[in-house]
Amino acid sequence: MTFATCDLCDAHEDKLAAGTLHVLPPIFASFGRKQSFCGPARTLKVFEDNVLVRATLETPGQGHVLVVDGGGSLRCALVGGNLAQLAQDNGWAGILVNGCVRDAAELNACEVGIRALATHPQRSFRKGAGDADIKVGIAGVAVYPGDWIYADVDGVLVSRSAL
Incomplete structure (x- = not known):
């Protein structure tokens, strides 16, 4: 699918005004x-723990975007090269992380789209805590399972329906 987030915003100003289309902060x-990349959202809420992230990326992605609400933590990474490879191999369209990633060179070698706040060399804890398929908050925007995520070089959009 070819799209430009700028064009989507222009074409759907009514949805922006109605609050059914949101632009994430840059x-x-x-x-x-x-x-x-774009696709329907699968959501996770975790904090400095990536066990659920791995478990989810090990399943068939079917063109979905994994949206990980990591609470905006900048103290460790939730996704690294091995998980990006899983995402690629299992058909995920992309990953959006409200937190950090690591292994940037490995991430950049994978055929998957990834957005994150920053890089951090330390891996996360592995306790298995968190929730899946719930409403999450990403940079002040609510994201529900099944919402559509559109990301390109100009930004990231969250839409309640496919555009």
């Missing part, structure tokens, strides 16, 4: 070989 860095 705080996310881009990783992975796919500069543009």
Whole structure:
């Protein structure tokens, strides 16, 4: 699918005004070989623990975007090169992390789109805590399972329906 977030915003000003289309703040860095990606959201809420992230990426992605609400933590990474490879191998369209990633060179070699706040060399804890398929908050925007995520070089959009 070819799209431009700028064009989507222009074409759907009514949805922006109605609050069914949101533009995330421009705080996310881009990783992975796919500069543009979109798909329905699968959501996780974790904090400095990536066990659920791995378990989810081990399942068939079917073109979905994994949205990880990591609470905005900048103290460790939730996604690294091995998980990006899982995402690529299992058909995920992309990953959006409200937190950090690591292994940037490995991420950039994968055919998947990734957005995250920053890089951090330390891996996360592995306790298995968190929730899946719930409403999460990403940079002040609510994201529900099934919402559509559109990301390209200009930004990231969250839409209640496919555009």
